[in-house]
Amino acid sequence: MTDSGARAEGLRLHDTMTGAVRDFVPVRPGQASIYLCGATVQGLPHIGHVRSGVAFDVLRRWLLAKGYDVAFIRNVTDIDDKILTKAADAGRPWWEWAATHERAFTAAYDALGVLPPSAEPRATGHITAIVELIERLIDTGHAYTGAGDVYFDVLSYPEYGALSGHRVDDVHQGEGVATGKRDQRDFTLWKGAKPGEPSWPTPWGRGRPGWHSECVAMAHEYLGSSFDIHCGGMDLVFPHHENEIAQAVAAGDGFARYWLHNGWVTMGGEKMSKSLGNVLSIPAVLARVRPAELRYYLGSAHYRSMLEFTEVALQDAARAYSGLEDFLHRVRTRVGAVPVGQWTPRFAAALDDDLSVPMALAEVHAARADGNRALDAGDHDGAMAQAGAIRAMMGILGCDPLDERWELRDETVAAMSALDHLVNWALEDRAQARDRRDWAAADQIRNRLAAAGVEVTDTADGPQWELGSGVPNAEVVS
Numbered sequence: 001m002t003d004s005g006a007r008a009e010g011l012r013l014h015d016t017m018t019g020a021v022r023d024f025v026p027v028r029p030g031q032a033s034i035y036l037c038g039a040t041v042q043g044l045p046h047i048g049h050v051r052s053g054v055a056f057d058v059l060r061r062w063l064l065a066k067g068y069d070v071a072f073i074r075n076v077t078d079i080d081d082k083i084l085t086k087a088a089d090a091g092r093p094w095w096e097w098a099a100t101h102e103r104a105f106t107a108a109y110d111a112l113g114v115l116p117p118s119a120e121p122r123a124t125g126h127i128t129a130i131v132e133l134i135e136r137l138i139d140t141g142h143a144y145t146g147a148g149d150v151y152f153d154v155l156s157y158p159e160y161g162a163l164s165g166h167r168v169d170d171v172h173q174g175e176g177v178a179t180g181k182r183d184q185r186d187f188t189l190w191k192g193a194k195p196g197e198p199s200w201p202t203p204w205g206r207g208r209p210g211w212h213s214e215c216v217a218m219a220h221e222y223l224g225s226s227f228d229i230h231c232g233g234m235d236l237v238f239p240h241h242e243n244e245i246a247q248a249v250a251a252g253d254g255f256a257r258y259w260l261h262n263g264w265v266t267m268g269g270e271k272m273s274k275s276l277g278n279v280l281s282i283p284a285v286l287a288r289v290r291p292a293e294l295r296y297y298l299g300s301a302h303y304r305s306m307l308e309f310t311e312v313a314l315q316d317a318a319r320a321y322s323g324l325e326d327f328l329h330r331v332r333t334r335v336g337a338v339p340v341g342q343w344t345p346r347f348a349a350a351l352d353d354d355l356s357v358p359m360a361l362a363e364v365h366a367a368r369a370d371g372n373r374a375l376d377a378g379d380h381d382g383a384m385a386q387a388g389a390i391r392a393m394m395g396i397l398g399c400d401p402l403d404e405r406w407e408l409r410d411e412t413v414a415a416m417s418a419l420d421h422l423v424n425w426a427l428e429d430r431a432q433a434r435d436r437r438d439w440a441a442a443d444q445i446r447n448r449l450a451a452a453g454v455e456v457t458d459t460a461d462g463p464q465w466e467l468g469s470g471v472p473n474a475e476v477v478s
Contacts, residue, residue: 010352016259032068037232040077041101046279048265048272055303074117108282112295129217142250146180148192164238212243226254234261263306292399293318325401331387341388
């Protein structure tokens with residue numbers, strides 16, 4: 001339930017730039033502008049990728065609940081060295097590779113109930129804005145061309161390192177040695193065209209944008225020269241976000257007033273990454289817990305903390321979510337429909353304190369305990385009040401168990417899980433019939449599955465099944 005009289009009074013956020021928790025004061029009263037560094041769509045998403053989506057979705061929902069008009073921009077990096085390399089290795093066009101994995105990220109965000117962004121710009125759709133930014137930097141002496149590339153002159157910007165705390169003398173961009181650089185601390189704004197790579201025309205020759213320039217141009221395009229909050233994973237503080245600030249400010253923009261960074265999902269103390277091979281894909285995890293349970297798990301830790309993944313922790317989160325769900329179902333069954341109520345003052349205080357979700361969840365579970373006691377005592381009004389508060393609080397956290405999206409999805413997931421078990425049971429019987437060369441029995445099982453609309457295909461990896469495009473046919477001979 002929205003508190004229509006509230007604004008962001010009381011909201012305090014940890015700003016990476018100052019290293020302190022600051023009162024949130026927006027650029028424009030009643031509005032909040034947020035830019036989140038989105039996916040580089042080089043491969044399929046894992047739970048580490050989507051943690052920032054969940055964490056900052058809570059920020060967005062809380063600002064909306066407090067009455068803010070929120071502009072939320074999440075970009076897509078669809079041109080990048082890794083995208084080009086992986087697409088080439090797979091023998092696929094780079095644009096198809098990027099689009100395929102962009103859809104996978106969108107599906108993952110949607111599965112976890114992350115609100116769609118106000119806009120989701122792609123880097124390749126903003127080449128003109130990127131070129132104009134680089135031209136401004138060249139004209140003001142902060143950038144230069146060399147060997148077909150364009151570089152930012154780090155020493156031309158005295159405040160370089162303010163976000164990350166890096167000393168200029170210790171800076172390493174990780175770009176390797178480049179012949180056109182005046183100083184190896186400089187970073188690439190534009191990459192000169194190479195054979196077989198996509199390129200666009202510019203005043204200094206054909207090429208493609210460097211990673212650090214894309215977000216600066218798109219943030220300016222959608223949020224203006226100064227906006228409220230820039231979000232992203234803590235691994236982006238340096239060099240990506242440091243380099244964004246240098247370009248934006250050198251070009252004359254105020255850029256972001258607050259910098260928020262989420263912690264990693266780790267396994268064995270190491271950041272989850274494809275290079276370490278310790279990834280957990282979204283479909284793999286959703287085979288073990290429901291989407292709302294995974295969202296609850298990913299959002300349960302403080303956004304700035306590391307989230308160490310273990311199967312035990314995942315299942316504990318699923319049980320905690322199910323406990324809330326069970327209470328709401330009990331109230332609905334015994335008392336009646338549960339409308340969304342109002343969150344508690346302690347819940348609001350927790351989120352106002354730099355989005356302290358662990359403290360907010362403690363308040364949610366306290367309400368469940370009070371509600372269960374009220375229900376057991378026959379206090380239906382008390383139980384209903386607590387249930388309504390839980391719905392309001394869990395709605396802010398993005399996983400209200402009685403929200404239609406979760407109830408409908410849960411029914412579908414449960415039905416598909418049951419169907420999977422039944423079909424695999426039938427396929428095991430069919431395999432046994434084939435092993436004993438009882439071809440008639442094997443064909444009969446396959447025909448019965450076909451009659452139910454289940455198509456079976458025998459492959460080198462065993463039989464695979466899928467729901468057919470047509471309707472079940474009751475007249476198929478058994």
